[in-house]
Structures are given as C-alpha cells and as structure tokens.
Amino acid sequence: MDLLQTDNTTTITTFILLGFGDAPELQIPLFLVFLIIYGVTMAGNIIIIVLVITDPHLHIPMYLFLGNLSCLETFYTSTLLPRMLASLLTGDRTISVGGCFIQLYTFGTLVVTECYLLASMSYDRYLAICKPLQYATLMSRRLCSLLSALSWLCGITVMTFIMSLISRLQYCGPREIDHFFCELKPVINLSCSDTSLVTLVTFTLSVIDGVPAFLWILLSYICIIAAILRIPSSDGRKKAFSTCSSHLIVVSIFYGSLIFVYVLPEKETVSEMDKVFSVFYTVLTPLINPLIYSLRNKEVQKAIRRAVKSMGLPRDLLEMHSN
Secondary structure (H helix, E strand, C coil): CCCEECCEEEEEEEEECCCCCCCHHHHHHHHHHHHHHHHHHHHHHHHHHHCHHHCCCCHCCHHHHHHHHHHHHHHHHHHHHHHHHHHHHHCCCCCEEHHHHHHHHHHHHHHHHHHHHHHHHHHHHHHHHHHHCCCCHHHHHHHHHHHHHHHHHHHHHHHHHHHHHHHCCCCCCCCECCCCCCCHHHHHHHHCCCHHHHHHHHHHHHHHHHHHHHHHHHHHHHHHHHHHHCCCCHHHHHHHHHHHHHHHHHHHHHHHHHHHHHHHHCCCCHHHHHHHHHHHHHHHHHHHHHHHHHHHHHHHHHHHHHHHCCCCHHHHHHHHHHH
C-alpha cells in the first residue's frame, strides 16, 4: 500500500523517483553509462584503500587522507548508483519513505564529511609545500587521524540534526520526487507540513559547512601557488602547477555544484539544472577523485607496482604499467 490513513490524515508510504524522464529509449543507454561509471569508480577507490592499508610506504598523513577520501567515495557512490541502476533496468521507481530517509541521511552525511575532509587535505598540502621543514611536526599522524575523525563527526552531527527535523514532517501527497535520488530540497518540498524551519536550518548549515570550507581551500591553494612561483626550476613549477590545477578543478566542480544546489536562492526554473549539477558532485567527482588525487601520484604508482610484483605477475605487465 502506498497510502496510510491516520487520524483523518492520509500519509504516503512510498515516493516515486522520476529520475531523468520517461523516454524509454534512454533507459538502457543511461544504465550502461552509469554501470560503467559505477564499476570504474568502485575499482579506483578500492585500489587506493587497499594500497593505503597494506603498503607501509603510504602510512603517512597525505595518503591516510587519500584513503579516507576513497573510503568516503566508495560509500558515496554505493548509496546512490545501485538504486539508480535498478530503476533504469527494471523501470521500478518507487522507494519507501523510510528507505528514502536512510538514503538522504547517508548521502548528506557523506557530502558534509567530504567538505571538511577536502579542507583538511588542502591544509595538509599547504603545510607540506609552504612549511616543509615544520611539516613532520605540524602534521603528525595523530593530527591527521583527528582531522579525519572530526570530518566524519561533523557530517554525522549535521545530518542527524537535519533529519530529526525532517522526520517530524508529514507527507500527504503528491509523492513524485523530480530527481534521480532522495535529494534534500525535493524531499522537503513534498511535505504538507510547515517547512519554514527545516528550510532555514538547511540553508544555514549549508552556508556554514560549504562556504568557509571552500574559502579555506581557496586560501590554502593561493598560498601554495605563491610558494610554487618561488621555485627556481621551470620544470618544478610546471609540475606543481599541473597537480594544483587538477585538484582545484575537482574542488571547484564539487563545491560549485553544491553551492548552486543548496546555497543559491531557490527558483522554479532551475529544477532541471539542479539535477544536472547534482550529477557533478554525486557521480563525476567520485569518478575522477581517484585519478586526480591518487592514481597520478608517483608514490601510489610505485605502490601499485610493488603490489603487482608481490602477486608474482609477469614482468611484462609491470613494464606496461610503468609506461
């Protein structure tokens, strides 16, 4: 049953995720595209997690942060894409209200955690490049673990508070969510209760969590770029700029889409754009983060070669990977 009658109030028990529309000819192509993205994302992030855990050379703050990020991206992707893939394949777009709330809570927790984790990673890179002689003292493994734990704690705390407000809302219909997952604003907008408080709290926490973290990252990279400009070697500057620009592109995509969806004033005409920008931070960033942050890193590449070598695979495979 999709409706529940209580105290003369009809309460819905399921939502319908409208996804990317009703065009049947797009369902299979979209399924194949997202299936490939899911497979590549999971493989890339799991490789990083395994390497960080098993290779002693990577047991330093920079790679511990990367391992945390890959772990987060693994949960992140698995929260959204399997349900989306099932809908595209079977055509069943219904999701229970409880299941929707669980997806919303998990997804929101991971988004907030990533905001703080990326800010912590930028601080780590700032210390490594701008204060190299003090880095070992300032960024210990204990501080790294503390910053990572605080990032997760902030995510859990913020979303627990928001969900405590959302769980008090009533849903009487309609039950169509114009999105491909249970995203915060569409779920709130479907309620037949007064949503002014939860809307204000959500906007306030979005600003508090997103904007200062983004400005911190931006300031860190400005200092990093200034330090890079003082490098006498042109090859060194070029290499450092290449790495920084890649990181900034990923951060800009993630934070830019979040700010567009959650911080900018809501307008009816941007509902489809919200969906497009949501793809950026829910699907695109978990896909490219392993490549940008980890797999292009020389130490990670060496760790992969050591892992392949320890598995006793042919020498030709090692040489092919190194090339």
